[in-house]
Ligand SMILES: [Zn+2]
């Protein structure tokens with residue numbers, strides 16, 4: 338678990354301040370703590386995990402995350418059952434990656450595919466404009482299965 342003292346990077350904070358200003362929201366101390374947890378987390382975090390790590394009350398984290406999702410700063414990550422998980426939007430984290438979703442415990446971990454696979458995905462997806470008239474903004478590619486802890490318990 339990331340310690341609560343980890344602070345939001347200056348570059349991320351500056352970008353977030355601009356995005357929030359469009360919604361007449363400020364980067365309060367609580368929002369800053371919530372975002373720092375997501376920035377330094379190694380995987381998408383539940384509301385409870387953000388609250389535990391930041392020391393911000395769960396109800397406040399819940400409300401802040403909803404506001405930050407509306408502002409496009411944070412994205413909800415589809416897990417498998419259980420509570421919502423959250424991460425910094427890629428425009429703010431500048432870290433394009435994919436997710437491994439455990440269908441047993443619901444944990445979501447980040448993974449970065451090889452450059453070759455990423456290039457292949459970009460090419461295939463980019464061709465959709467010509468074939469389907471579909472203008473691609475970005476892609477999401479989740480892999481579902483069982484995490485190491487869950488797959489070692491059974492079988
Ligand atoms: Zn699992």
Ligand SMILES: [Zn+2]
Pocket residue numbers: 433434435455458476478
């Ligand atoms: Zn990708």
